[in-house]
Amino acid sequence: MQFSRLVAFIVLLSLALAIMPGCSGRSGDPIILTLWHNYGGQLKETMDELIDEFNETVGAREGIIISVTSISGSAAIHEKLTMAANEEPGAPALPDITIAYPKTALLLAEKGLLANLDELFTPVELSAYVPQFLQEGRIKDGALYVFPTAKSTEVLFLNRTIFDRFASETGVSIDDLRTFEGIARVAALYYDWTDAQTPAVKSDGKAFFMSDSLFNYALVGCQQLGADLLKGNTINFSSPEYARVWESYFKPAAMGHAAIYNGYATDLFKTGEIICSTGSTAGIMFFSPTVTYPDNTTEPAEPAILPYPVFEGGKKAAIQRGAGMCIIKSTEEKEKLAAVFLKWFTRPENNLRFVASTGYLPVTVEAYGDIMSRELETISDENIKNLLSACRKMQQEYEFVIPPLFEGIDQLQEKYESSFKGIASSCR
Numbered sequence: 001m002q003f004s005r006l007v008a009f010i011v012l013l014s015l016a017l018a019i020m021p022g023c024s025g026r027s028g029d030p031i032i033l034t035l036w037h038n039y040g041g042q043l044k045e046t047m048d049e050l051i052d053e054f055n056e057t058v059g060a061r062e063g064i065i066i067s068v069t070s071i072s073g074s075a076a077i078h079e080k081l082t083m084a085a086n087e088e089p090g091a092p093a094l095p096d097i098t099i100a101y102p103k104t105a106l107l108l109a110e111k112g113l114l115a116n117l118d119e120l121f122t123p124v125e126l127s128a129y130v131p132q133f134l135q136e137g138r139i140k141d142g143a144l145y146v147f148p149t150a151k152s153t154e155v156l157f158l159n160r161t162i163f164d165r166f167a168s169e170t171g172v173s174i175d176d177l178r179t180f181e182g183i184a185r186v187a188a189l190y191y192d193w194t195d196a197q198t199p200a201v202k203s204d205g206k207a208f209f210m211s212d213s214l215f216n217y218a219l220v221g222c223q224q225l226g227a228d229l230l231k232g233n234t235i236n237f238s239s240p241e242y243a244r245v246w247e248s249y250f251k252p253a254a255m256g257h258a259a260i261y262n263g264y265a266t267d268l269f270k271t272g273e274i275i276c277s278t279g280s281t282a283g284i285m286f287f288s289p290t291v292t293y294p295d296n297t298t299e300p301a302e303p304a305i306l307p308y309p310v311f312e313g314g315k316k317a318a319i320q321r322g323a324g325m326c327i328i329k330s331t332e333e334k335e336k337l338a339a340v341f342l343k344w345f346t347r348p349e350n351n352l353r354f355v356a357s358t359g360y361l362p363v364t365v366e367a368y369g370d371i372m373s374r375e376l377e378t379i380s381d382e383n384i385k386n387l388l389s390a391c392r393k394m395q396q397e398y399e400f401v402i403p404p405l406f407e408g409i410d411q412l413q414e415k416y417e418s419s420f421k422g423i424a425s426s427c428r
Helices: 002-019 042-056 058-062 074-085 102-110 131-136 160-170 174-178 180-196 214-224 240-254 265-270 281-286 332-345 348-355 365-378 382-397 409-427
Strands: 031-037 064-071 097-100 138-140 152-159 209-211 276-280 290-292 298-300 303-306 317-321 324-327 399-401
Touching: 031 074, 031 332, 042 058, 042 064, 042 332, 042 348, 058 064, 058 332, 064 332, 074 097, 074 102, 097 102, 097 332, 102 138, 102 324, 131 138, 131 317, 152 160, 152 174, 152 265, 152 281, 152 382, 160 180, 160 303, 174 180, 174 303, 180 240, 180 276, 209 214, 209 265, 214 240, 214 317, 214 399, 214 409, 240 409, 265 276, 265 281, 265 290, 276 281, 281 382, 303 382, 324 332, 332 348, 348 365, 365 382
Parallel strands: 031 064, 031 097, 209 276, 317 399
Antiparallel strands: 097 324, 152 276, 152 303, 152 317, 290 298
């Protein structure tokens, strides 16, 4: 009798230990999961801290070690993943977890190389994430292959130092920049204002505005006006909404009021060649605190960050951008352990720690909502604080547009932008 009670006690104790929080770790040697990501510079330090913390806490308990084996730019990671997917000579072995944009992930998914994340997360767990962010990761047959870890959108950047000087002499205001039509009107005034500063030199006014992505400008602009930029896999040039969006940038560009440049607007901000742009929230990391003029004089540049502009009469809409993390198909155990890391990394408190030092946005409903509002007061970097404030407003008021994904989309985008810039330059 006593023996049977002892056996029963041991069985119950074993069951209790198995379900107790913090006591569900694996037995045996820890499993090392390799990770590729593209967070360099300042982001690398934040990423390293989070990975170390995971390895020392949840990882130690669950028998998981995350090992970063590649830190490369997005293009380099895309190239390596493509080489591995196509089994090219010299291709590196695939990692267990990798950062990937949807277009890269689609190639891997079609080769059967990615784990279906719907099988690693419960519906309740997935309900904690911003629905649009999850939707962007459903790249094949409605299955989730790209998990949102940090997203971005586009906002309006402004050099407030120069703008305030210009505004005081012309009567324009920051409210004029809420619409693209308002930006065009201000850009014409800015060109004349800068031209008048050197009366001995004619027609040397400066451009006011630049869009980092003319394709996104057209894509979102058409959405704001209730139309689609694409008809199938081609651009619908006959749409009246597209004609309105096209003219809104083409005319200022041809007249020198908007910049035509094969690079990012932050380059032109540094020299005062422009003072206003639309671009990715991640661009805040590259916004120079000073302007250096051709004569080597400098002045401080105070950035203002505003919600993405809207065409007059249109709905509030902005692009949704950013990579996510994919789990490479392997063993059932490794895939489950990789999911443990993704769940931990995107917990609201951890996710906010990551985005608080970047231009990215948190991915859970809780972090994007009330928690972000509270955390804004604790962020010391004023640029990041202003950026997140603008994004918080957009999250409440805007519809987010998921970029199109199909074979040839990159080539279509590149051809559209190069053609637009070429035509506008020739007309100038």
